[in-house]
Amino acid sequence: MVQAVGEDLVVIDLEEFGDPARTGAYLLLDDEPTLVETGSQACHPKLLAGLREVGVEPEALRHVIVTHVHLDHAGGAGALMALAPRATLHCHPRAVAHLVDPSRLWQGAGTVYGAQLEPRFGRPRPVPSDRIVAHQDGSTLHLGRRTLTFYDTPGHARHHVGIVDSLTGGLFSGDTVSIRYQPQLTGMPIPYLFPTTTPIDFDPAAVLATLDRLERLGLSAVYHTHFSVTRPASDAFAATRRGIATIVALMEDLGPDTAVAEVERRLQAAVKRDLEALGVARPNLDSMALDLNLNAQGIVVYLQRKALGKI
Secondary structure (H helix, E strand, O other): OEEEEEOOEEEEEOOHHHOOOOOEEEEEOOOOOEEEOOOOHHHHHHHHHHHHHOOOOHHHOOEEEOOOOOHHHHOOHHHHHHHOOOOEEEEOHHHHHHHHOOHHHHHHHHHHHHHHHHHHHOOOOOOOHHHEEEOOOOOEEEOOOOEEEEEEOOOOOOOOEEEEEOOOOEEEEEOOOOEEEOHHHHOOOOOEEEOOOOOOOOOHHHHHHHHHHHHOOOOOEEEEOOOEEEOOHHHHHHHHHHHHHHHHHHHOOOOOOOOHHHHHHHHHHHHHHHHHHOOOOOOOOHHHHHHHHHHHHHHHHHHHHHHOOOO
16 A cells, blocks of 8 residues: 655555554655665565555665664665665665675574564565665755755664655654554554664663654654654654653663563553553554564663663
């Protein structure tokens, strides 16, 4: 499914894991057609179908941008770049090495997903280093009618950029400003926003500092990779702050030796309370189960790193 979400801007539903409204890629239709996010290698056929649905062949792409190198955002970059000979890949400076050689990223993801890794995501392909441009904080990319500005946005990952679109005033937020769980995915009557704290770089103080900075930009919308748009942008920032406050409160009586299962249980209970406060009766968290497990793992890693003085 392809949906218009802004001026000359569409989101392609990549149907990650076979689910609608979980993960998207954004296509900016300008003098230099540009894609933000590729999804995983497993999503590659859906990405190509979405591009062709709006009449854009991979060969027409001039730029491909990934917010960070996690497999659900950039795992398909190598396969797409092989089909897009005119395109340049844009990313955070810390992301370059992982795009050129995904082996360490693949190995690390295996410790999180185990035997489910390849069936869920597909194996990423390398990107030649001479086709990658690393963006320092504040750098720009001119596409025609619009200019994109890149911002260093740590908190979810240290190799994370957010990209602001001058034409729409929106932010391509990657995983920095929460996951937006849409009713098509959850079956709940309202969209629900909650931060993602997956391993290994989650840092609540960094998330809040990033939000402070982004809020000062006067943005109109947040374009979530997971999934679609929050307008006004202030709603996404407020929901993310509320979620971080929930997580920080949850961690107050946890230690580095707390079991992931215990953190997950507490996280599920906190999310249910939050949803009930928002008017959702008997929340069903089945569609969030994988994310909440990964979030619990990320919280434990954060507590362990903090105990070792690495944060």
